[in-house]
Amino acid sequence: MAASSSVSSSVPRVLTLWCPEWPAHAVPSVEGPLIVLDQHRVVAACATAREAGVRTGDRRRVALRACPNATVVPRDYSAEVQAFERVVSSVAEIIPLVELLEPGSLCLDMRGPVRYFGGEDSVVDHVRSVVEGQLGEGSSIGIGVADGRAASAIAARRSGISLRPVIVEPGRTAAAFTTMNLRWLHAIGEMSIELVELLDRLGIRTVGDLAALSERDVLARFGLPGVRAYRVVTGADERPLSSVAPSQLPERERRFDEPILSVTPVVFSARELASELVQELATEGLVCTRMTVAAETEHSERTERHWYRSEGFTAAAIVDRVRWQLDAWINEPSAVSAGVIVLRVSITAARPDDGVQEGFWGGASEADGRANRAVARLVTLCGPEGVRVPLPIGGRLPEDRYGWVSTAVVDRDHHVDALAPWPGSVVRPAPVIVPMREVPIEVLNDRGESVGVSGRGEITSEPVSVVISGRSRRVVAWAGPWPLIDRWWDERRRRRLARLQVVLEDGSAHLLAVEHQRWHLMGTHG
């Protein structure tokens, strides 16, 4: 911990404001419960739906099963930013340098405000009262103060649940969050879910577990993403050596000869600006983490917002933010009275690109596009059940481990190929052919009698031949039996069986199982 406290002195104190369920706030009021979906997953829900058991990340069907009378609406970022705009501007009135993280969440540097208002508690009280002034007394808001952005983001989430501001003393990040599950770091976008799961399997489940390791060991075993997570939990996330002097960072401005009256053409030119900026940074191996978007009208009305994203901005992410900001600005009553003449995007912070960004190889290829169109056409030809994709499910028996699932219910952007370890399953190689329905077989000993497996998992006699679909073949090698009692706690789905591997005279190998004294074919290494 000595190391973390010496670093933390250079890490700025940051306040993060987080409004829980913001996507649901932004929706115009509806009757009954409300669920907001993004890419077929629940991202927010109202309190009634939450009580009914709707969880973030659920699919539409699962969510509606928990809360059948809910209204389901798709996520609308523009509306969210627009609704958040009044919160941002009210905070910006008392503390000018506000950075937007995403709709519903903003952060600010505490150095100036602490001196001005006299103490962190006082800043928190002021922020809280202006936000409550906008959202109404007693609305749920989370305010967290801690070393660095990431730690304060965690503090804010925590405060959003407890509904009390959370202030973490300088250098005490790890101590304050020691019992928190590492999944929180995934929730605030600081850690990939794969790393969280890997650490979980290694027994590193909480922030305290991770902070107790040494940084060198974390780097050696988990690489850059691991160090990133480590720095977050020890309150030193600001990458001390990687910052670039702001004067060297690029800025792009576009002046329009004709004032533009609608958002779309401005966003279109933002696309050009964004790809130029991202490319310029990429040639130096940098990625933008903080930027300022400003626009001005003929009548010198201005909008200026700072945006921050810890994963770094891609060109598309920059364009999105320009659109959200302009949408919110234009729809604000009496904010804009003339056309836009200037759009400016300036990068204010960048860091070396450590490959966290997606789409490094250029995103979707031509082959992907062609296949996706064919899948859409095939669904109309064969029906949704006729077009299936493989999906890892998990289990100990070959038929349980992976499944073929109708493409209509699968989120195709979410790739998980590998399965978590399942102790008790037969290890690699897996059988290539797994019969769709049970194939009864006979396993015979040298006297032509059926071979059995005793209750203690011992084979009664040596298998000499196997009869599969009427064809008898000689056994040349066998191994096992491996007994398995699966789901013993579930009266209806429990299975008690023993497995046997055999190699037959033609070189084919099979996985056989005996269940209730009857043999069946579990898989073939075809």
Place this chain on the structure above:
Amino acid sequence: MSIALESSHLRSAASLTKTDSSLPLSEAYAEVLPTGLLRGQVVACQGPAAYSIALGLISRAIAVGSWLAMVDLEQISPEALVEFDIPLHRVVGISTGDDPANVLSAVFDGFDVVIIPACRYRGALARRIAQRIRAKGVTLVVIDDSNEIRANDTASLGDIELVGSDIRWEGIGWGTGRLLARHLTVSATGRRSPRPLRSQMQLPPENGTDMRWFQDDETDHINDELTDVVAESEELRWRLRAV
């Protein structure tokens, strides 16, 4: 998350267009298919290891960006695909239903590699399919695992036929060990190659996650001893109870 810059991955998915005349092939197959895995070609896989030969044949092509359609082959376990290093997110399984001709032509529009069972590649339909894949530049793999000699069908199934023989399983004995690795000889015969080409290979291919150390002879002995000890103590308890 270091990015492995393996040379084959540098051929990014976007560069894999239909203009390439062949698809990437893993090194093990280079000897049996010296011309590579050509587009518009029908490769038939036969014998008891037909499925594994087919998966090994196409794995590299799918890994670098092509899409795979498996037609009426739902019995293939996705876990095996993973063991052959085939990324599951570029695999789609299709059941043709009552109208195979129409469905198949839609499949050939969208996928670079298509695997079908031999029962779907017969007679008039087969001729139409062969014509269609040549036009579309699709590689078709036909799996024929039936051991019966096809009556009155002496014509070969594909442009090239791959047959596995001399299958040898490593790691399994008579009541001991477990299946570890399969070594086999794959031989290719085709209209244009008068003499069959042969190559030895291991299917599924070896990789880093192999748990070979897990069950060598030493641990086997320990396991046997352990079970003996348990059995003895069990017996002892019974005797004590009897006393």
